[in-house]
Amino acid sequence: MSTIQKLVQMIDQAVKDLEDVCMKDGLTVPDLSESFTLESEAFRENPAAFEATNIAVAAALQLVAHLMPPTTSLAHAACGHYKSACLRICAESNIAEILRESGSQGLHLDSIAKQSGIERNKLSLVLRYLATHNIFREVIPDVFTHTRISSVMDTGKSLKELQASPDTKHDNTLGLAALVEYVVDEVAKSSAYGYETIKDPITGPSREPHHTPLNRAFGTTLPTYDWYELPENAYRLRRFGAAMKGMSALQPSDVILGAYDWSSLEKDALVVDVGGGIGTSTLALYNAFPQFKYIVQDRPPIIAQAIEACKKENPKALESGCVKFQVFLLKLILHDYSDANALKILSALRMAATPSTILLSIDSLMAYACHVPDSHVAVPGATAPEAPAPLLANWGPVADTSYIPDLTMFFAVGGQERTLGHAKSLLEKSGWKLIRVNRGEGNFTPTLVAKPIQDYKL
Numbered sequence: 244m245s246t247i248q249k250l251v252q253m254i255d256q257a258v259k260d261l262e263d264v265c266m267k268d269g270l271t272v273p274d275l276s277e278s279f280t281l282e283s284e285a286f287r288e289n290p291a292a293f294e295a296t297n298i299a300v301a302a303a304l305q306l307v308a309h310l311m312p313p314t315t316s317l318a319h320a321a322c323g324h325y326k327s328a329c330l331r332i333c334a335e336s337n338i339a340e341i342l343r344e345s346g347s348q349g350l351h352l353d354s355i356a357k358q359s360g361i362e363r364n365k366l367s368l369v370l371r372y373l374a375t376h377n378i379f380r381e382v383i384p385d386v387f388t389h390t391r392i393s394s395v396m397d398t399g400k401s402l403k404e405l406q407a408s409p410d411t412k413h414d415n416t417l418g419l420a421a422l423v424e425y426v427v428d429e430v431a432k433s434s435a436y437g438y439e440t441i442k443d444p445i446t447g448p449s450r451e452p453h454h455t456p457l458n459r460a461f462g463t464t465l466p467t468y469d470w471y472e473l474p475e476n477a478y479r480l481r482r483f484g485a486a487m488k489g490m491s492a493l494q495p496s497d498v499i500l501g502a503y504d505w506s507s508l509e510k511d512a513l514v515v516d517v518g519g520g521i522g523t524s525t526l527a528l529y530n531a532f533p534q535f536k537y538i539v540q541d542r543p544p545i546i547a548q549a550i551e552a553c554k555k556e557n558p559k560a561l562e563s564g565c566v567k568f569q570v571f572l573l574k575l576i577l578h579d580y581s582d583a584n585a586l587k588i589l590s591a592l593r594m595a596a597t598p599s600t601i602l603l604s605i606d607s608l609m610a611y612a613c614h615v616p617d618s619h620v621a622v623p624g625a626t627a628p629e630a631p632a633p634l635l636a637n638w639g640p641v642a643d644t645s646y647i648p649d650l651t652m653f654f655a656v657g658g659q660e661r662t663l664g665h666a667k668s669l670l671e672k673s674g675w676k677l678i679r680v681n682r683g684e685g686n687f688t689p690t691l692v693a694k695p696i697q698d699y700k701l
């Protein structure tokens with residue numbers, strides 16, 4: 244059987260499997276015209292539905308790679324930033340909110356232009372290009388509405404509210420619109436300087452934090468998190484906090500709860516959320532385990548945001564208490580740093596650790612794009628499930644949610660995601676022993692669980 248026939252057969256079988264499981268378990272796969280909500284994505288939490296969907300999508304994308312003219316495939320890749328540019332125009336002009344308020348029949352370009360303040364003819368080419376990629380739909384000529392994909396950019400707020408308080412656009416939202424805006428603004432601009440940064444003999448190999456693509460794009464020598472604190476970046480800083488909340492919303496709801504066997508901790512355990520941002524992980528943990536004590540460590544302006552968010556969402560969680568057993572939680576932290584700086588952080592935590600301290604590091608874990616016969620790291624959970632042939636072993640673009648942060652970290656902060664072997668070696672060099680990897684279904688940020696190496700010389 245040819246590869247193309249195999250892929251078609253895989254799609255056919257996967258769609259049948261999806262229909263069967265939906266029928267059996269009463270699940271619904273939403274139509275492309277339906278608005279995105281977290282609840283409407285619930286079918287993916289069913290493992291069989293998740294697997295069937297992934298196979299169908301991975302095989303369809305692989306089929307496209309086989310059948311589309313390579314020149315067209317490459318043109319899609321080479322012009323990928325056009326989509327980012329168009330998304331930015333829409334996101335910053337609140338097009339998602341304007342279209343939601345106009346209802347499912349759609350809104351004429353003239354009205355969208357008037358409400359968004361974008362010139363009609365310019366807006367037409369932006370919306371039409373995105374509609375060509377199923378992000379928005381052109382219902383009749385010059386009339387546009389949402390698709391499920393474009394509706395992810397909707398903050399859920401009214402246009403009036405956004406216009407009255409533009410700085411707080413992303414406060415108390417899921418953070419997904421903030422995540423899109425963050426990527427298409429500072430990350431997209433920075434990405435244009437990836438080549439210059441890599442080729443520069445100083446910035447390429449060393450990847451020092453003040454020599455990132457972002458430094459070049461914005462003409463600053465400040466490390467990224469200092470740059471965010473400049474007065475002119477006040478909106479970006481606020482948006483970044485919300486975007487991190489959006490990262491959590493992209494994942495199954497139990498990522499942080501499944502990161503560790505939390506119930507094995509003593510009742511007065513202390514969880515230190517290192518670089519905990521606006522406290523998204525800590526609040527989720529607090530809701531499930533109010534008996535523990537929590538510390539969210541971050542930079543002062545972020546902590547101010549965290550307190551504000553916490554007062555709104557869970558005022559009781561602001562209490563603290565005594566220490567017995569510590570957990571250091573580093574969610575989306577080590578990927579921000581070069582190896583040298585990640586080692587500094589891990590070593591400082593190792594110095595502060597007691598013998599019973601647990602370190603949890605949550606980041607994407609990079610899988611090779613080819614089949615790997617055996618994991619060379621012998622701890623439970625080390626081996627990632629591979630896709631069946633002829634799909635790419637790492638699930639191809641279905642796994643983009645892992646590879647995108649890898650590049651985002653390089654462009655925006657000079658960091659990177661790591662393979663398991665790479666991460667393990669950093670842990671060992673700083674006195675931590677990797678004891679297991681906790682992976683969840685649909686979770687693209689597994690948890691590395693480590694404990695102090697007892698005879699390690701500090």
Ligand SMILES: C[S@@+](CC[C@H](N)C(=O)[O-])C[C@H]1O[C@@H](n2cnc3c(N)ncnc32)[C@H](O)[C@@H]1O
Nearest residue numbers: 468487488518519520523540541542545574575
């Ligand atoms: C990628 S974000 C991750 C946020 C959070 N852990 C999460 O998963 O949502 C990295 C966080 O590290 C914080 N950070 C950066 N430099 C720091 C420093 N020197 N001390 C404490 N936190 C810092 C940033 O402000 C930011 O909130």
